[in-house]
Structure formats: C-alpha cells, structure tokens
Amino acid sequence: MDRKSELLYVILDDSGLCRIVRDQATERAEGLPSLLADGWRPVRETPFNAAQGTTPTVLILLERDGKGRGGDFGFA
Numbered sequence: 001m002d003r004k005s006e007l008l009y010v011i012l013d014d015s016g017l018c019r020i021v022r023d024q025a026t027e028r029a030e031g032l033p034s035l036l037a038d039g040w041r042p043v044r045e046t047p048f049n050a051a052q053g054t055t056p057t058v059l060i061l062l063e064r065d066g067k068g069r070g071g072d073f074g075f076a
Contacts, residue, residue, distance in 0.1 A: 008040060008062045013055045021059075032060075039064045 009021040012032055019026040029035060036042075040062040047058045 004066045006064045006066060007043075008035075008064070010035065010060050010062060011057055012060060013057045015055070035062060 010029060010032065011019045011021060011026065016031060018029040018031050018035070020029045041064065042060055043063045044061045045058050046060075047056065049056060
C-alpha cells in the first residue's frame with residue numbers, strides 16, 4: 001500500500017537554531033542535520049525577518065515518505 005508523504009515546516013535562524021512548527025506553535029528540534037538524517041528532505045525555503053534588525057531566519061518545508069518511524073501501525 002502506498003503511503004502519503006509527510007510534510008513538516010521548520011524555522012531555522014542564522015545561528016542554526018531549528019524550531020518545528022506544529023499546531024500554531026513551535027518546538028525546538030535537535031537541528032536540521034538530524035531531521036535530514038531522519039529522512040526529511042527540503043522542498044522549499046522562504047527567507048523572512050519579523051522586523052528590521054532581527055535575526056535572519058528561513059522557513060523550510062520538509063517532506064518525508066510515508067513510512068514514518070514505525071509508530072504508524074500501518075495506517076496510510
């Protein structure tokens with residue numbers, strides 16, 4: 001059975017701090033390299049700044065095949 005791809009948005013700042021965006025909130029991630037090692041692949045990057053003089057950040061859309069990490073119990 002084919003499974004749908006998973007999508008994940010992350011915010012990355014110029015110091016390497018990575019935050020996952022979920023349910024209108026963010027949570028700190030180990031880092032972009034760990035997400036990439038976990039099978040996530042970048043699809044699109046969008047640079048943005050909240051206000052002039054703030055830390056440069058980029059919003060990254062990541063995608064991973066629907067296999068997950070074994071906790072999906074076979075649901076598509």
